[in-house]
Amino acid sequence: MIASFIDGRVRIRAEALKQAEIMSMAKSLAQSRQGVLKVEGNVGTGSLLVHYDPAVITRETLLETAKILEAQFAGA
Numbered sequence: 001m002i003a004s005f006i007d008g009r010v011r012i013r014a015e016a017l018k019q020a021e022i023m024s025m026a027k028s029l030a031q032s033r034q035g036v037l038k039v040e041g042n043v044g045t046g047s048l049l050v051h052y053d054p055a056v057i058t059r060e061t062l063l064e065t066a067k068i069l070e071a072q073f074a075g076a
Contacts, residue, residue, distance in 0.1 A: 007054045016073035017046035
């Protein structure tokens with residue numbers, strides 16, 4: 001699910017993200033987190049790129065968000 005994770009940016013890939021409705025839901029959830037600066041989604045590749053401020057949001061919080069997304073994808 002997490003394809004790359006460096007300070008300031010995390011890329012999530014999942015087959016479920018190739019569905020527009022799920023991509024929209026994932027983007028909304030990511031954007032709702034304080035410290036998230038920008039969210040880019042690509043339905044064609046099933047990729048979500050989250051730019052964040054590491055001084056505001058921790059890796060642990062982002063990992064929790066990724067786990068929530070993964071649980072929601074499981075039902076898709």
